[in-house]
Amino acid sequence: SIWAPSPSTTRGQPTQLSSDPKGERLAYANNKSIFLRSIDNPALSTQYSAHTTATTVARFSPSGYYVASGDVSGTVRVWDCVGEGTTKGEYHIIGGRINDLAWDGDSARIIAVGDGKEKYGHCITADSGNSVGEISGHSSQINSVSIRQQRPLRAATVSDDTSLVFYHGAPFKFNTILRKHQRFTYGVAFSPDGSSIVSVGADKQIFLYDGKTGEPRAEIGAGEHKGSIFSVSWARDSKKFVTSSADQMVKIWDAEAGKAIQTWRMGEEGKVSVPDHQVGVVWPSGRSDGLIISLNLNGDLTYLSEGEQAPRRVVHGHQKNITAVAQSESKASGPTLFTGSSDGRICNWAIAAGTADYVDGDGHSNYVSAIASAPSGRIYSVGWDDSLRSIDATATVFTGSATATDGQPKGVAATPNGGLTAVATHKGVETFNKDGQKQKDTRFGGGTMSPTAIAATDNLLAVAGDDSTLHILSPTSLDPKHKLTALNSTISALSFSPTGQYLAAGFANGKISVFDTATWEIAISRWSSHTGRLTGIAWNGEGTHA
Numbered sequence: 001s002i003w004a005p006s007p008s009t010t011r012g013q014p015t016q017l018s019s020d021p022k023g024e025r026l027a028y029a030n031n032k033s034i035f036l037r038s039i040d041n042p043a044l045s046t047q048y049s050a051h052t053t054a055t056t057v058a059r060f061s062p063s064g065y066y067v068a069s070g071d072v073s074g075t076v077r078v079w080d081c082v083g084e085g086t087t088k089g090e091y092h093i094i095g096g097r098i099n100d101l102a103w104d105g106d107s108a109r110i111i112a113v114g115d116g117k118e119k120y121g122h123c124i125t126a127d128s129g130n131s132v133g134e135i136s137g138h139s140s141q142i143n144s145v146s147i148r149q150q151r152p153l154r155a156a157t158v159s160d161d162t163s164l165v166f167y168h169g170a171p172f173k174f175n176t177i178l179r180k181h182q183r184f185t186y187g188v189a190f191s192p193d194g195s196s197i198v199s200v201g202a203d204k205q206i207f208l209y210d211g212k213t214g215e216p217r218a219e220i221g222a223g224e225h226k227g228s229i230f231s232v233s234w235a236r237d238s239k240k241f242v243t244s245s246a247d248q249m250v251k252i253w254d255a256e257a258g259k260a261i262q263t264w265r266m267g268e269e270g271k272v273s274v275p276d277h278q279v280g281v282v283w284p285s286g287r288s289d290g291l292i293i294s295l296n297l298n299g300d301l302t303y304l305s306e307g308e309q310a311p312r313r314v315v316h317g318h319q320k321n322i323t324a325v326a327q328s329e330s331k332a333s334g335p336t337l338f339t340g341s342s343d344g345r346i347c348n349w350a351i352a353a354g355t356a357d358y359v360d361g362d363g364h365s366n367y368v369s370a371i372a373s374a375p376s377g378r379i380y381s382v383g384w385d386d387s388l389r390s391i392d393a394t395a396t397v398f399t400g401s402a403t404a405t406d407g408q409p410k411g412v413a414a415t416p417n418g419g420l421t422a423v424a425t426h427k428g429v430e431t432f433n434k435d436g437q438k439q440k441d442t443r444f445g446g447g448t449m450s451p452t453a454i455a456a457t458d459n460l461l462a463v464a465g466d467d468s469t470l471h472i473l474s475p476t477s478l479d480p481k482h483k484l485t486a487l488n489s490t491i492s493a494l495s496f497s498p499t500g501q502y503l504a505a506g507f508a509n510g511k512i513s514v515f516d517t518a519t520w521e522i523a524i525s526r527w528s529s530h531t532g533r534l535t536g537i538a539w540n541g542e543g544t545h546a
Contacts, residue, residue: 003354004035004045006299006317007280008054014143014186014230015280015295016057016100020081021064023286026293026301027081029055030319034069036081039284039293042301042315043354048085050077056098056114061107062149066126068110070098076112078126091129093122099142105149109133109170113157115141121157123172133172137165144187148211150194156214158185164199164207166214176214180207187231191238192285196255198241200229206243208255220258225249233283233292242292244278250294252306264304264311266296316356318345325536326371328379328393338379338391340368346381348396359391361398370411376418378434382409388423390436403436413456420475422461424451429463429478442478444471455494455503460517462503464491470505472520482520487513493534497543504546506534514546 007028009015018027019039026037032051036058038044051071058069060081066088067081074094080086094116102111109132113121120142121135135142140160148154153169162185164178185201190211197209204225208217227246234241240261244250252262267276280295290306299319303312324340337349339356344364347356364383371381378399379391386409387402407425414421420439421432428443429451444451449465456462460481461473468490472482493506502523503515510530516523527546539546 001043001354002035002045002047003043003349003356004037004047004317005030006301006315006319007295008319009279009295009297009299011274011277011297012228013279016059016144016231017280017282017293017295018059019282019284019286019293020060021062021286023284023291025060025081026282026284027058027060027067027069028295029058029069031055031321032071034058034067036067039291046081046085048077048079048081050079050085050087051075057100059101059103061103061126062105063107066107068101068103068112068126070101070112070114072097074098074114074116076101076110076124078110089127089129091124093124094119096141100144102145102147102155104147104153104170105151109147111135111145111147111155111157111172113142113145120159121145123155123169132170133167134174135165135167135172137174137177138163143185144189146188146190146197148190148194149192152212154190154194154211154214156188156190156197156199156209158188158199158201160184162201164188164197164209166209178209178214178216180216180219181205184228186229187243189232189234189241191234191241191255192236193238195238198232198234198255200232200243202228204229204245206232206253208258218258220255221251221253221260224251224260227277230277230279231281233281235283236285242281242283242294244281244294246277246279248273248276248278248296250278250281250292250302250304252292262306264294264302264309266294266302316347316358318347318356319343320345324368324371324381326373326379327538328373328377329375336393338371338373338381338393340364340371340381340383342367344368344383344385346371346391348393357396359396359398362402363389363398369409372412372414372421374414374418374421375416376434378414378418380412380414380421382412382423384408386425388412388421388432388436390434400436403432403438406430406441410451411454413454413461415456415458415475417458419458420456422454422456422475424454424463426450429454429461429473431475431478440476440478442473444469453491453494453505455496457496457500460496460500460503462494462496464494464505466490484515484520493537495537495539495546497539497546498541499543501543504537504539506530506537508533510534512537512546 123133267273275298512527514524
């Protein structure tokens with residue numbers, strides 16, 4: 001199975017979420033992929049990776065058989081979401097970022113909008129990409145689009161130029177422009193029954209319009225939201241809708257009464273928290289349990305239930321590339337994985353459940369370059385903020401304060417007895433005791449060699465260099481014990497077997513050599529299936545396979 005990342009988000013911009021007609025799956029963008037994730041079991045997901053640039057939005061078709069997804073290059077792809085993810089069509093729409101997509105009720109037409117150079121949107125047929133209308137009337141990027149699911153077909157778009165443009169179709173053509181908002185307009189949505197349109201924006205205002213004529217009906221909720229409203233989604237009964245805002249609030253509104261009937265505020269009470277800005281929301285239409293899913297700037301998916309004040313669950317994960325991983329056996333619930341990413345975030349994954357939690361406390365502020373596990377229940381991590389951090393694996397919390405390293409860390413290794421932690425930096429090697437106090441340091445070749453990988457047992461410390469050498473040291477004194485030179489390539493990964501009998505070295509050319517630590521002769525040289533740089537090696541518990 002694929003454990004999906006969190007949705008990609010951008011401060012000050014809405015992030016579009018979409019649910020399938022049955023209310024079983026969520027679609028969203030991360031990096032160059034689209035993820036379709038089970039709502040009830042977030043550990044189950046599928047990945048669509050045919051886009052060649054960063055993806056921005058994905059929308060299920062009303063039939064539930066297809067997904068349309070867009071990227072920053074202005075390309076829209078239509079693909080099968082029930083079978084094997086086969087691409088049905090690839091269409092270049094605009095010369096810039098796709099901000100939103102909408103399907104018509106027949107799953108036949110798609111309107112794609114965004115920040116183009118010649119135009120800001122276009123309407124096409126889903127099966128062939130033929131033009132079936134013109135999206136015009138705006139003078140700046142379009143942030144959101146919605147299509148009425150009943151006939152006569154209608155569409156609405158909202159833009160940074162503060163206006164809402166109403167279209168008649170099909171083919172879709174300009175009908176009228178409405179300038180009710182005072183600032184950027186971020187979200188627009190037709191009600192499921194087609195009777196109403198709602199628009200929201202940076203001016204914290206909400207406007208309702210007639211779904212057939214586009215005539216303005218009412219402004220509601222003045223003064224309720226204290227920050228930009230980024231997203232809006234209707235309930236399936238078309239009587240209520242939900243909004244998410246930069247004021248960290250999610251609100252349910254009674255459309256007829258024009259009043260908020262329930263409010264959730266995320267984050268600590270009374271504390272302003274930018275990561276808790278609510279930048280996306282969806283009210284899955286096919287469900288009867290009143291579930292609402294809201295997305296914050298941090299990428300967390302919060303499950304809310306109408307009528308309940310406490311969130312049902314919060315789904316965590318990484319938004320950026322995972323750069324380091326280590327396994328811990330210290331929890332009673334079973335083995336867990338600790339993963340670090342390029343933005344400094346460290347997550348703890350329950351392997352059995354496939355769910356993640358953040359490590360509490362002040363962590364790294366930059367790229368996590370390596371994580372090591374010690375049997376004592378400690379996890380050690382190093383990052384490009386030039387620091388070493390210690391984590392209590394049982395409590396899932398950072399312990400103590402950050403320990404500064406002498407240079408940019410390349411790797412970290414912990415002795416099995418938990419007594420020492422060794423950090424390889426671009427300058428050399430440093431060792432620390434379990435309390436984070438520095439013990440020893442050394443440099444190689446007068447500072448001319450930069451370490452590339454590190455591994456440790458209680459009696460041996462292996463350090464690989466960028467000059468294709470392998471140094472074996474004493475962990476406690478850092479005195480040299482052995483040195484291997486003239487290796488066929490630079491070593492990029494090192495790992496001792498559980499008993500310390502063998503040392504596996506992975507090379508930048510994809511080869512793996514296994515050394516006998518008693519003689520430092522090559523014991524195995526046949527492991528050569530990789531064709532690229534080795535990034536990590538792990539042994540099984542018996543030391544028979546790696």
